[in-house]
Amino acid sequence: MAEKLWRIEPSGPLRGDVTVRGAKNAVSKHMVAAMLGDGPSTIGNAPDVGEVGITAGMLEHVGMTVERYDGDVTVVPGPVADPSVGKAFTGLNRIPILMLGPLLHRAGEAFVPLVGGDPIGRRPVDFHVDALRAFGAEVTHAPDGIHAQASRLVGTRIELPYPSVGATETVLLAAVRAQGKTVIRNAATEPEIIELALFLQRMGARISFAPDRRIVVEGVERLTGARTRLAGDRIEAFSYLVAGLVTRGEVRVHGCPQDRLVTAITTLTRMGAEFEITDDWIMASAPDGLNPAAVQTDTHPGFATDWQTPLMVLFTQADGMSVLHETVYENRLAYVPALQSMGAEIEVYDTCLGGPACRYHDTAALHSAVVRGVTKLRGGDVTMPDIRAGFSAVLAAAVAEGPSLLRGVHHIERGYHRPVEQFRALGLALRAIST
Numbered sequence: 001m002a003e004k005l006w007r008i009e010p011s012g013p014l015r016g017d018v019t020v021r022g023a024k025n026a027v028s029k030h031m032v033a034a035m036l037g038d039g040p041s042t043i044g045n046a047p048d049v050g051e052v053g054i055t056a057g058m059l060e061h062v063g064m065t066v067e068r069y070d071g072d073v074t075v076v077p078g079p080v081a082d083p084s085v086g087k088a089f090t091g092l093n094r095i096p097i098l099m100l101g102p103l104l105h106r107a108g109e110a111f112v113p114l115v116g117g118d119p120i121g122r123r124p125v126d127f128h129v130d131a132l133r134a135f136g137a138e139v140t141h142a143p144d145g146i147h148a149q150a151s152r153l154v155g156t157r158i159e160l161p162y163p164s165v166g167a168t169e170t171v172l173l174a175a176v177r178a179q180g181k182t183v184i185r186n187a188a189t190e191p192e193i194i195e196l197a198l199f200l201q202r203m204g205a206r207i208s209f210a211p212d213r214r215i216v217v218e219g220v221e222r223l224t225g226a227r228t229r230l231a232g233d234r235i236e237a238f239s240y241l242v243a244g245l246v247t248r249g250e251v252r253v254h255g256c257p258q259d260r261l262v263t264a265i266t267t268l269t270r271m272g273a274e275f276e277i278t279d280d281w282i283m284a285s286a287p288d289g290l291n292p293a294a295v296q297t298d299t300h301p302g303f304a305t306d307w308q309t310p311l312m313v314l315f316t317q318a319d320g321m322s323v324l325h326e327t328v329y330e331n332r333l334a335y336v337p338a339l340q341s342m343g344a345e346i347e348v349y350d351t352c353l354g355g356p357a358c359r360y361h362d363t364a365a366l367h368s369a370v371v372r373g374v375t376k377l378r379g380g381d382v383t384m385p386d387i388r389a390g391f392s393a394v395l396a397a398a399v400a401e402g403p404s405l406l407r408g409v410h411h412i413e414r415g416y417h418r419p420v421e422q423f424r425a426l427g428l429a430l431r432a433i434s435t
């Protein structure tokens, strides 16, 4: 099969405008939620990304119709033709596990293949499975996936061991049409969770958010189809703001509401970035250079783990020693050797630096980093291991002296909206090559 590569030449400061669309994860999850409706649902402002095609394939496989037109994704629920998400979808993304609840509601049985997603940690699905069992489903593990059966899901009380985004969504998607009331304690509260809950509410679900990470859902018999327009992706927005800062340029990002970026903006401001913020766009620049910082990733409203990789490259261009403590995924610093090969001065540690002890304290997981800046990076031949690490490789290549060759482009294409177009519009000398 042909390999896609990106060749990036030093290009100077990146400047200009970028418009972000809905997040890859958000669009997929709204598509799964739409399976619960009696009629068609339309999700607007969807990005052109590989992830949507993967999820559409899964929905079509079980009998739904998916239409895509100019940023709108319409899901027309139909009778479940096959309650088994095909094994052909093994490992492609993390969406199959979220389909268990909707398939149980619609067909009383389901099989989903082993989920994939980025190799950034162990990423078990035990919270999802335990939650579905609490709703009364019979769930069994097979070597190639998970089987579930339930004549009716019944509302329940669930306390998540950690505020997992995916497990909170599994519970929501099961609870909205379960019999009776469900209470989720220690739920995730990421903006994407709220966005999904609002969509479900439009479909007729009864969901309340209570203090202290508690969500209460009163199950209803039926849901209708609904329309929504996704808010711009906060991960992509942050990544392009950093693209401007790291190259000493200035990028203006349209489409992502400020309230999704509060912690990110404050973190960058502490490092010396200056912001101009309007209702329509956010722009960052650092005319006087950047200071180092100590940052710990966390669940919302903390500093998102998906913002970590661009920040790491920014640390290489900040004047002094920065510290990063990754607390969400034990293996999310696996891309650091790629940056080191381009000259980044980064040391990784298994201890918890720059914040209180996390779940990976006393393990061998290399989840803290100390970064020395300012470092002159050099161009490299780098394989991008996952989507966010991929973006960091592009940023490193953009500030490096000499050309870089980046492999594993499909990772970026899974979740960034038209990245070649966007980067070129900012002035990056990027050539896509197919070998």
Ligand SMILES: CC(=O)N[C@H]1[C@@H](OP(=O)(O)OP(=O)(O)OC[C@H]2O[C@@H](n3ccc(=O)[nH]c3=O)[C@H](O)[C@@H]2O)O[C@H](CO)[C@@H](O)[C@@H]1O
Residues within 6 Å of the ligand: 025, 094, 095, 121, 122, 123, 124, 125, 126, 127, 128, 129, 162, 163, 164, 165, 166, 167, 188, 190, 304, 305, 306, 328, 329, 330
């Ligand atoms: C498709 C999608 O939406 N991906 C996002 C989602 O991933 P995802 O939903 O997979 O992430 P979670 O919030 O569930 O994971 C958080 C932590 O909980 C652990 N865990 C989770 C579930 C479980 O059953 N058992 C368990 O131990 C995970 O290993 C991880 O250490 O939220 C993450 C955290 O914001 C983001 O980085 C991902 O981009």
Ligand SMILES: C=C(OP(=O)(O)O)C(=O)O
Residues within 6 Å of the ligand: 025, 093, 094, 116, 117, 118, 120, 306, 387, 388, 415
């Ligand atoms: C980790 C990510 O995605 P996924 O959960 O789909 O692997 C991500 O979007 O950064």
